[in-house]
Amino acid sequence: MTVIAASVDERLRLAKDAAREIALLDSAQKSALLIAVADALIAASDDIVAANSDDLARGRADAIGEALLDRLRLDDKRVAALAAAVRDVAVLPDPVGRVLDERTLPNGLRLQKVAVPFGVVGSIYEARPNVTVDIASLALRSGNAVVLRGGSAAQSTNAVLVAVMRDALQTQGVSPEAVQSVDDFGRDGARALMNARGLVDVLVPRGSAGLIETVVTESSVPVIETGAGVVHVFLDATARDDWARDIVLNAKTQRPSVCNAVETVLVHRGAADRLLPELLASLSDAGVTVHGDEATRAHDERVVAATDDDWAREYGTLDLAVRVVDDLDDALAHIRRFSTHHTESIVTADQAAADRFLAEVDSAVVLVNASTRFTDGGEFGFGAEVGISTQKLHARGPMGLAELTSTKWLGRGDGQVRA
Template sequence: MSDVRRKTEAARTASKRLATAPAEEKNTALETIARTLREEQDSILECNSEDLRKGEEAGISPALADRLKLTETRLEEMARGLEELTRLPDPVGEVMERTERENGLRIEKVRVPLGVIGMIYEARPNVTVDAAGLALKTGNAVVLRGSSSAYRSNARLVEIIRKSLALTPLPRDAVQLVEDPDREAVREMLHSNGRIDVIIPRGGAGLIQRVVRESTVPVLETGVGNCHIYVDRSADPEMAGRIVLNGKTDRPAVCNAVETLLIHREWADHHLHELGEALLTAGVEIRGCPRTRDRFSRAVPAHDTDWEKEYLDRILAVRVVDSLNEAMEHIDRYGTRHSEAIVTEDAEAARRFLQEVDAAAVYHNASTRFTDGSQFGFGAEIGISTQKLHARGPMGLKELTSCKYRVLGSGQVR
């Protein structure tokens, strides 16, 4: 029996116990994991350091290294995220709708777990804890398959999670890690119909496209983030500068970082040079259209391919446009339906942007960096969906549930 089959079967068995676990047991498990993460901080960071060392030897990019790196602060955020989940209502068993038919039948639409979630992801070991925590809170088992670059970190984290579960009434087999580095293990997960109920990919475009293309298990698709900020003619210069710098430099390697800046020509005439200098000072390379370079000569020429790139780095494509319409047309052509923002004092321009731009999250006078489960009050997220079926945007607890109908009668026949 293959490693994938053995672990998916164990997860399927565990999911049956989890589906009926009371909220108190699930919350106790999350608190126990959070406590053990803090207690085992040194061993986790030691494993992560080894992953980083191997990655540097292999020549990974600074952006990938940032996604891979764990720190005391990031570990504490992971533990707090688990604790925050315990304070959120348990979605399982929630009655979403109630109706009563003329014949006396009472129909209730009730939230239930999905069952077994297969998680295939790259680099970021914090996903290991976030996914496990969200799955446990929603009564789902989870089968994790991270990338080889984070192997030691992921293995240690899952070992700690399973050790913690063994101290609670919940089954430790609820969280599984597929350790086989072979791509065949991913293919087997994608074809584990009957053992995995849904696959969630989280990573670069290549990984996501492969999963969507090859999987026979239903896929909850997360998307890459070619995010835009449009600075309108009426934008407050100080606010615009603050939002753009935050969107690009806070953590350039994450999917909600801004990759393209669109600027109305009238605003650019007066303020682009100052903003460009601030970006360069912050270590950002500006790739500009001809009109951008006319106003800021230190920008390097942008090529057609720059408008469609998710850089995940301190690189920003900048284009000067003539109107809101032109900005929205650019976003419609090149955007990935993730997160888009407008900075403006014009209420009508803001209304049109929020209504007409097709994305999972649209912003007025705020950074795209807020597209995040914890920032939205979800405790954590298992990914950010850019599709439109079942879930869109940061996927928290409710997005990891399905429903069933309870029909209560008193002897009715049709």
């Protein structure tokens, strides 16, 4: 087993040193490193699941709720999926060294803008042990070191995952200090990570709106903001019955605890009588509690009355808000007011309505006739994701390898001096 540095500051400095080593690895070396990590995860599956069982038991005792328990849970199948995602990242094109721009000045000076690693990537997140592996693998493939703060709910699981990855790095002759955790320092570790300007180059929070807001407002380290998912599906007047039903059911029930699950469905008044009876019955059969406005409740007595708070709520559970709107303009106005700019989808057969929705909705991902569950780095072909950015600077939407690189200009001259 690798030796863990005793203080937060020491760990961050070791990560900074290791980042220089990782940045110099070529594509084949980084791929081999990740394959070793994937193999190690499979070999340690029993230990990982056992540690996760301890976290789940503690979570149930602390009544953290089914949504967080689902995010926290790892079994053999999920560990295998984590390892498979690492293998996927290992074979993705290396983002480092890409030439993004090049030009030759009139005096002959040759310039290239190339992609380079950030250096040290930090992440603060909650009960999401998959994030431990996803961010570490993406960071390593993009030539970065990583420092993780995974939260107390997953502390046992994360400790095993980090140890497994560090040992895998060491077997490949690479400094294990490229993967660090500050979990054992608790909130002090998180605060140190947020204020490690000069040691940590960028920080990515993932979790509740409260956690993200805290990291954004209290950090001196640059932050890529990921956001809460008050996600909408709008069923337009021309929406096909089967598409409306299947898309909403998938977006709500496939995995309700994740940020790309739909939380509010808007139904065009002209299609409400046609779409709502079957949709509401299907949702009820799937165990979904619908919180609806008066027009929605008129179609099914099982619908509970929605409050003003429901339109802005990220449930993370088998709950869904449904509202009947007058038209596309009304739907767009509702989304502008309540969206967290994560993902929105329209179900329609009207190309003009689809085009307006794509153009006017200001969210990281906007879809037509598709489930919001596709907003995911794995589904987008990234292998894994760092998070889903809802900001507009540097990165927006699912973040993969390219979003963990910065740029620098390289100039090659022949003795040129500026006049």
